[in-house]
Amino acid sequence: MENSSGGEKAWEGLHSATCDDPCSFVVAESVPDGLVYDENATKYESTYNSWLKLINIANSSLDIASFYWTLTGHDINVTDPTSKPGEILLQELGKLPLKNVSVRIASSTLSFPHQHSTDLKILKEKGIHIRKVNFQKLMNGVLHTKLWIVDKKHIYIGSANMDWRALTQVKELGAVVYNCSCLANDFSKIFEAYWNLGLPNATIPSPWPSFYSTNFNKETPLEVKLNGTAAKMYFSSSPARMCPKGRTSDLDAIINGINTAKEFLYVSVMEYFPTSRFLQHVIYWPYIDDSLRKAAIERHVHIQMLIGYWKHTDKSMLAYLRSLQALGNIKKVHFDVKLFIVPVGKFRNIPYARVCHTKYFVTENVAYIGTSNWSYDYFNSTTGVGLLINQTAENNEEAGDTAHHQLKRLFQRDWNSNYSVTLDDLKDNSNFPFKINGL
Template sequence: MIINRLFIIIVLFFVNVNSKIISESTLNSCQGGTIQIAESIPLGLDISTNLSTHDAWMDLITNAQESIDLGFFYFTLLGGSDLDPVYGGQLGIDIFNAIVEAHSRGINVRIVQNEPSESFPDTETQTLAKLGIQVRSIDWVSLVGSGVLHTKLIIIDESSAYVGSANADWSSLAQVKELGIVLKNCPTMVADTEIAFQQYWNAADFTSLPINDWGSNYQALFNNTNMASLSLNNNNNNNNKNKNNDNDGSGTNQMYEMFLAVSPPQFQSTYRTGDIDALMDAINNADQSICITVMDYTPTTLYNDPNTYWPLIDNALRAAAFNRNVQVRMLISHWNYTSPIIPQWLHSLNQVDNIQVRWFVVPDFSTNPQIPYTRVNHAKFMVTEKQSYVGTSNWSQDYFTVTGGLSYNVFNNDFTNQLQSIFNRDWNSPYTQPIQNF
């Protein structure tokens, strides 16, 4: 870990000398590192995965040697404790206990969360704080004006990380469909991710955000014009291969280009790419295929009164399909809490040549009662023939302009094929329905 910290200091030195020039020491780095896709598959679905979110998180937390940084919207890992074990509540208990155990063996654990509310209380983080774990809450509305800290982020020993759709919630491990990226032993990229965490951590003590300049301590190490060049292995640590996948990765080290993007603009430090900019670049650079999985999609705001029109992404998708003949496929979630304003926009997109839209519907659990706010595809990713985008945000204006979120943007053919095969698996599964059904 001393070597890792020294490496990060060297990277920061070069970047601070000239942030537009990435140090040569970062090229071909992370030789022993791995990159994996972790998924949560709701219990009862006939879908398999190489690596579960639960197993990925347990591996990260239990193998921590020095530090664990957790950035999440809220914590309800113990929320399934009183339910019949068939619901999978034990998965959340495992993660909670692993955090406690890590703290007990001297690991420095830090948690930053959104300001607690009646809907999202801080009962569990209060318990962790009483054990001596450091917990901070961001009063997001006071700092940004509206929105929440919607990030889902784990950083271990400043060298491994998870970024994805899964909340620190037992149901995100057992009853909700999720997808994220796990980086292991890659201090190059994780150093840059740590900068984003440190913004959250320090912002919890701010009374106002910096105006246009976070200062040199928060400068991005990489962005969409200066990506990290990483030598990584995506063999899923020899986990069982998904028989439904067409391509699981070669099992050998390959070169990856990668960068982290953030939202909202108020958290874009110097040289940091905005999340909406990363997403738009991916759409606009596609020549053949765009495949999207996201829970909520609408070219509007979702949480304003009244909501307003915001066609930025919608226009880009239509232009890709109409002007460049890009084949666009969109897999959007339909569940008990789908906003009534969403279907009209999807029906409209489905009328455009080269665009196909389907619903993904997770059936009710086999046991009653049904648990509120579960049984949904909560994943948020896009894959083109050129790259992979895996984020924490739904696709409406609110998430990109006032809500705290992150995305990992990955350029590697095998990884893109792996994510594409996951999309194809879901697209062709029995859980999709024609857009006309709702």
């Protein structure tokens, strides 16, 4: 089915395929060392433990797509005990070919700055298949997706790159879905597209061969039992050129999720710009911004946005955030913005760390976990994926286990923590960075 726009009808799923797999959903998060919540605060499985479990249960195959690889402290000339989890993962991945597990890795030809990783060279020597995808050449972007697929039935999707800092130094949010072959097989189509674009002289096909097509999208999501509760799910992809027949684009999925919110919308992203970020001439890009304003003003949706803030933040973002915050001065409009600041503490020697890197949102009935920051470039030239889940429980006992309830609790924990500050707290920049409220 071709993608088309649709608001309320997005979740009707009258022609949705059903799946009998006993699918289970687990939030996977990275809480940086030194970031401590209250004793009774909500806790979730760590990204490290989730990835280690996926490696250990792999029987036949593991496919990973990641922007770049930096699993050892040596890669960035840092000696710190917090690099140990990444180094263990690298060792465990290297053992999989000895267990007759076929491992394929798709990564970007452009790597992260200031690092000279040998991870992929080491893994290749151990029999793991590696392909670098040149999205700079293909569409002037990068492969920014972060995904795992194990045995075509378990998946990980989230904000964490294959970087030891993503396990212990950066705040990340993702999810693992276990025992869900219907979902994993659909996810595999996205990985196969990356894998085949890693061949020499590959080009983005138009149209895409039918093999890459999907029946699961915002009009006809996959119907499953997720943690025992009925759910409708689908994957979105960006940019639009990377969406074969039937695949909802990531931007359409996000806007549709915002447009169907009636009560509340909680958003947590590292960056928010209604513009381009990496073009020589800035482009105004109002699509998400318009949907947020319309939800707050016309439908009186209570909106809370939590944005990552660190020493590399482009301060011009604050002007856009303040313009959204100002909507709260309108009668019956509830729009609040906060910044999440990870304290640097004793980790000043670690570059590109100590930041909230999450990309998710949740409404009263929709949970979204993605891999893209919210600006023009991530949806128009850079690859990303999103997982959309619509799940309503029949009673409160079940509700605690739904994906959207778990994300809601996680967001509220962060929003109310000592690490979240208002925009007004930044007016005195003499304390910047990370001294606000004692941080």
